[in-house]
Amino acid sequence: MTITLEDFFEQLEEQRNDPRTIFYDASSIIELSEEDQVKAEERLLVWSAAGDSRAVEALPFVDEERAVALLESLRGTGDTWFRASVIRTLVRVRGDANDIEQLQDSLQQLDPLERTLAAYSIKLSEKTSAIAPLLDLLDDPTVSVRVNAQEGLVRKLGLTQFDEPRQSPLRSMQLAGMCALSTVWPSAQLKLRSVFEAYLSGTSSDDLDLVYKASKNAELAGIFWQALKDRSKPLPLELVSAMGQHDRAWLEAVLMARLVSCDPRSPEALMTLEADGLDIHLREAIAIADASEQSFISAAEAILKRIA
Secondary structure, three states: OOOOHHHHHHHHHHHHOOOOOOOOOOHHHHHOOHHHHHHHHHHHHHHHHOOOHHHHOOHHHOOHHHHHHHHHHHOOOOOHHHHHHHHHHHHHHOOOHHHHHHHHHHHHHOOHHHHHHHHHHHHHOOOHHHHHHHHHHOOOOOHHHHHHHHHHHHHHOOOHHHOOOOOOHHHHHHHHHHOOOOOOHHHHHHHHHHHHHHHHOOOOOOOOOOOOOOOOOOOHHHHHHHHHOOOOOOOOHHHHHHOOHHHHHHHHHHHHHHHHOOOOOHHHHHHHOOOOOHHHHHHHHHHHOOOOOHHHHHHHHHHHHHHO
C-alpha cells in the first residue's frame, strides 16, 4: 500500500492540530516514493528547526545524517521539554554512549512523563551502553519508567525466552517491580537488578532459576487466572497449598498489584500465601485506598487483626 505526499502532509496536519499528540507518527513515510520521502523529511526538519518538539520526536523516520545534523544544532536550545526531546531523539537516532549519558544525567530534572519518554528512548537504543542506565532506571519511582527499563533489559540481555508464560519467574519479578506500593517495588527491583547483573556476569539461567516449572497440577495457574477476572467470586484458596514455587510467586505478585486496585479478595489470599511483610503492605494499601472502597478496607483491616 502506498500513499501520496499530500496524504502524508494531511496526516501530519491532523496530528499537529491535536493537542493530545506528544509526537507525530510519521511511520507512513516509508510508503512514499523516494523523491517524496525527501520532501516529507524536509517538512519534519523545518518544523523541528522551528521548535516543534513533536516533529523532533519524529526525526527517527528521517535520513540519519540529516537528522543528526539538525539535532546537534538544536542541542541546548528551547525549553526543558524541547531540550529533552532533542536528547531523547539523538539517543534513538544515533544512540552513542555520550547521548545516553547526557540523557541519563538530565533525568532528575524531568517530570514523570518526560522520564518515561526518556526511558522509552533508551530502551529502543541498540547500543550496549544503554544497559547501565536501564539498570539504574529500575529504581525510578514512576511505574512507567520502570516498565520501560525492564522491557529494555529483557530484550537487550536476550532473556525474552524466559519472559513466558505469564507465571515465569522473570515475569513475576517484573510484575512485583511494577507494583505501585512503596513497600513492595523497591525490594522487588533490587532483586530483579541482581538477576540482570548476574546474568550479565555469566551466571546461567538455571542457576538464576529463570526456567519456569509448573505446579504438579499444571492447570492451577490457569484456574486462578480465570478466578481473578471476576471479583464477585471467591478465589479457590484451598488450591494454594498444591501450587508450585513459581506459580505461588506469580500469584503473590498479582495479588500485591490487586491491593492497589482494591480487590477485597487479595488480603486473605496473600495471608494464605504467607506473603512476607503483609501487615506493612496492607497498611499502605489502606492508606492510599479511596474512602469509597469500604469492602476492600474492611477486608484488609480484618486480616491485619488476624495476623497481629
